[in-house]
Amino acid sequence: MPEYAVPEYAVVHEKPRSFYSLYERKPELQHQTHYCPGCGHGIAHKLIARAIDELGIQDRTVMISPVGCSVFAYYYFDTGNVQVAHGRAPAVATAVKRSRPESIVLAYQGDGDLAAIGAAEIVHAANRGEPFTVIFINNGIYGMTGGQMAPTTLLGRKTTTTPFGRNAWNEGYPLRVCELLASLEAPVYIERVALGGNRQIMKAAGAVRRAIENQVKGLGFSLVEILSPCPTIWKMNPVEAQRLVLGEMTEAFPLGVFRDRTKSATVRPAAPPAPPLAEIPRILGLTEGCESTPSQPAGSSDWRIRVAGFGGQGVLMLGEILIEAGLEAGLDVSWLPSYGPEMRSGTSNCHVRLSSGPIDSPLVSRPNVLLALNEPSLRKFLPTVAPRGWVFYNGTQLPDGCERPDVQAVVRPFTEIADRVGDPRAANMTMLGALLGATGMLTEERVLTALRRKVSSGRWLEIDQRALDSGIEAVIKGVSHES
Amino acid sequence: MTALDRGIVALDSEECKGCGLCIEACPPKVLSLRRLLNRYGYRPAVYAGSGCTGCGICFFVCPEPGAITVLRRGGGACQNN
Structure with a gap:
């Protein structure tokens, strides 16, 4: 930046310090x-940037840039910066502000970002009174993507998605965000300003500063909506666009203060400090069965397991016990359920991985262990089992058409075994027992620890333990593994 | 030579995109677009050289962060209008 040293004159307005002196977006365009x-x-x-300078908060400001034309805000503001997913600025701002309460968090959002895809985020952040500042730029259009209708597009305005003009019967009315949010209890300050000429801009400067100052004072949620020109997409020259903001846009979106509780608002109490990590098991009631510490796994293993059956057979539960026990054994684990909306009688399956190394994907499309609790599941997943893999089937013999000589099949009437030891619904545990007995994947001790953690009912814990033992017994009793 | 102007406006012709908002807003009308294009192909705003009141309105209407710097004789408070 050139220095302007003229005797008798002093600089009164210049590029705010909170901007970078050069913008490193593109090598040839570092100036603009x-x-x-x-x-x-x-x-x-x-x-x-001026407000940040004036309040002296540059070193603790975090700008949250949105998706939209202003996605690159982080190239310009010499502050902390986070660029977030479309519409999620209030969610990320909440996280930043809560984890670093001393920071000044500015969520900068456009109207497509805030009022369309992010409508839920802004409503709930405002309703929680999150103590950050939102600068909401409303130009009534999707600018970056080429001029689609936004929720804030004026009635009658032609856009690429409303080629005959926005029609209230078809697309509804321009969304008035300030009025909407002002119906909530928690926000402290909500004002709408505009950029239609210097008078409006000076007023906007004051509102932006106030909204940020509220945060510096520790008050709650502040939002400033700024009606803003988009000459390119509006297909106007900059002066015409400015006049449209001053006229038509200001008529459709009345300017003014919609909420001002800055005088009566009390400083938000600081959140209690997070409990120490060691306290968390006790808070979650996990002290029982948590005595053991994870050990280092011996040797290398990579179990890719598919558990499948009817909903209600305990398919997902079996998978959960497996991963809990795997965690106990110091393995990396993943569990991915897949089920229909029914609580009972639908089909259900889960992908489970237990690995001595990092897990690349939780999906198991080529299992080396299949636990099929019924015939349809066996028919569906048997062809996917890798050669030399294990297949556990709940029945007395493999059904016709299910021959796979290249896999190791363990076929037992697991439901009947479970029934004998207490309850047919424990068939998942007898099958788990058979898995342990046949493969030695995990020790019974690990599984019992996991069971104690997952099963709260003492009666069921007893049944499950008996079922597990009888499952182990059913494979160890010298019955052939091969079909 | 007449008395010194109250203000001076310094325009960075390489940062300016020639939108013309400052020219529209300038109360004493001492800004105009240069005929000669700048490096990026825009006609940048230029100062007539005299008549600036140092009001700073051009600074606030300008969308570029650093294209306009306003100086005022004696420094003065940042009063606008």
């Missing part, structure tokens, strides 16, 4: 922003 000539984002950026 990427915004179009006459774009409102540049003005809004300048107002924010």
Whole structure:
């Protein structure tokens, strides 16, 4: 930046310090922003950067840049920066503010981002009164993607998705975000301002500063909506676009303060400090059965397991016990359930991995262990089992058409075995016992620890233990593994 | 030579995109677009050289962070209008 040293004159307005001196977005364009000539984002950026300078908070400010034209805000603001998924700025801002309460978090969002895909996030963040600041740029259009209708598009306006003009019967009315959020109890400050000429811009500067200052004072949720020109997509020159903001847009979106509780708002109490890590098992009631510490796994293993059956047979539970026990044994584990909406009688299966190394994907499409609790599951998944893999089937013999001489099949009437030791619903545990007995995948001790953690009912814990033992017995009793 | 102007406006012709908002907003109308294009192909705004009041309105309407710097005689408070 050139120095302007003229005797008798002093600089009164210059590029705010909270901007980088050069923007490292592209080597040949380090001097300019990427915004179009006459774009409102540049003005809004300048107002924010000035407020940051004036409040002296540059070193603790975190800008949350959205998806939209302002996605690159992090190239311009010399502050902390997080670029977030579309519409999720309030969610990420919540996380940043809660984990670093001393930071000043500014969520910068456009109207497609905030009022369409992110409508839920902003409503709930405002309703929780999250103590950060939202700068909401409303230009009534999707700019970056080429001019689709936004929730805030004015009635009658032609866009690429409303080629005959926005029609209230078809697309509804322009969404008034400030009015909507002002119906909530928690927000402290909500104001709508505009960038239609210097008077409006000076007013906007004051509102932006106030919204940020509220956060510095520790007050709750503040939002400033800025009506902003988009000359390129509106197909106007910058001066015409500015006039449209001043006229038509300001009529459709009345300016003003919709909520101001900055005087009566009390400073939000600081969140209690997080409990020490060692306390968490006790808080979660996991002290029983947690005495053992994970050990280092011996040797290398990579169990890719598919458990399948009817809903209600304990398919997902079997998988959960497996991964709990695997964790106990110091293995890397994953568990991915797949089931229909029914609680009973639908089909259900889960993908389980237990590995001595890192797990690349939780999907198991080529299992080396299949636990089929019924015939349809066996027919469905048997062809996917890898050669020399294990197949456990709940029945007395493999059904016709299920011949796989290249796999090791363990066929037992697991439901009947479970019935004999207490309850047919424990068939999943007899099958788990057979798995342990046949493969030695995990020790029984690990599985019992997992069971004690997962099963709260004492009666069921007893049944499950008996079922597990009888399952182990059923394979060890010298019955051939091969079909 | 007449008395010194109250202000001076310094325009960075390589940062300017020639949107013309400053020209529209300038109360004493001392800004205009240069005929000669800048490196990026825009006609940048230029100062007539005299008549600036140092009001700073051009600075606030300008979308580029650093294209406009405003100086005022004696420093003065940042009053606008």
